Each structure stands twice: as structure tokens, then as C-alpha cells.
Amino acid sequence: MKRLTRVEVPGFDAIKQFAQLERILASVLVLTPALLLLVDDGPDNVRGSISAYHDVSTPQAFYFPFTVAAMLFIVNGVLKDGHSYNWVLGSLLSVVMVFDHDGASKWPHFVAAVGFFAGNVAVMIWFSKNKSMLLKVLLVGTISVSILLWVVTDWFTLFWAEWVSLAIVAVHY
Numbered sequence: 001m002k003r004l005t006r007v008e009v010p011g012f013d014a015i016k017q018f019a020q021l022e023r024i025l026a027s028v029l030v031l032t033p034a035l036l037l038l039v040d041d042g043p044d045n046v047r048g049s050i051s052a053y054h055d056v057s058t059p060q061a062f063y064f065p066f067t068v069a070a071m072l073f074i075v076n077g078v079l080k081d082g083h084s085y086n087w088v089l090g091s092l093l094s095v096v097m098v099f100d101h102d103g104a105s106k107w108p109h110f111v112a113a114v115g116f117f118a119g120n121v122a123v124m125i126w127f128s129k130n131k132s133m134l135l136k137v138l139l140v141g142t143i144s145v146s147i148l149l150w151v152v153t154d155w156f157t158l159f160w161a162e163w164v165s166l167a168i169v170a171v172h173y
Helices: 012-029 032-039 050-055 060-079 085-098 106-127 133-152 158-172
Strands: none
Touching: 012 060, 012 158, 032 050, 032 060, 032 158, 050 060, 050 158, 060 085, 085 106, 106 133, 106 158, 133 158
């Protein structure tokens, strides 16, 4: 049986450089909720979720980082073998941004948000190349603690749970 080899593709080095860039941008994405707090009323007046910042006085603070993140997922899913699930996650994140979290368009937003976060958990558990037990325990433990804090406290809102989830996604990336 003949072994298939990777065909030299013009611009492949540029794709490798993009892969390094996407890791940096994924790390910067983790700081987006902090940016939203800064351009809004500050940490003393945290909104209920990250999506609630869609109408912040500086809208590019909301839309630009999440557009970049959606593009990162989509490009990663198209360019990398075995990562096709990422274009689905990127598309779901795009739907989260396009449809507002309240009003007539809340259902597409809600379904896409649940799909994005649940999809990321599924990817980490089943498709991760590093399927270590420690990673799975940390992931499930972090999600469990986040849910517990969300249920039993007034201060741990969906905003904080989403921020924790973004951090987990970025670390996995």
C-alpha cells in the first residue's frame, strides 16, 4: 500500500505562522470580558452575561474580539485536517454575535450559545489529541464548580461562567 505524503502547498509556511498567531489571539480573547468591563461601568456593575454587552457604548469592544475568534475557529476548521468541528463552532459563535440575547432573536442566540459552549466541551473530551485524565478531571471539575457557584451565589453570574469557559477554550487551543 502506497503511503500518502503531504503535498507541498504554496503558502504552507504562512499557514504555520497563522497557527502561531491564532494561539496568541486565543489568549487575547480571554481578556475580552475584562475589556468589556472597562468600557462599560467597571467591575462593580457586571452585567448578567457576556452577550449583555452587545450594546456597550464602544460596540467594537464586543464585536471585534468575537468576530476574530469566530474567524479563528472557522479558518482552523478549514485548514487543519481533523479539525472540521471548529468551523461549526466558529459558525455558532457568529450566530451568537449576530442575534441579540433578548427580544425576538433570542432563540437563535440561545441555541447557538449552548451549542458553542457544549461543543467546546465535547471537543475537549472526545477530540482532543491530549486526552489525559488530568485534563478531563480539570475540565469537569471547573465546570461543576462554576455551575455550583452560579446556583448558590449572587455574584457568580453567567458572565463569570462564560469567562471561565473562554479561558478553558483558550488554554485548550
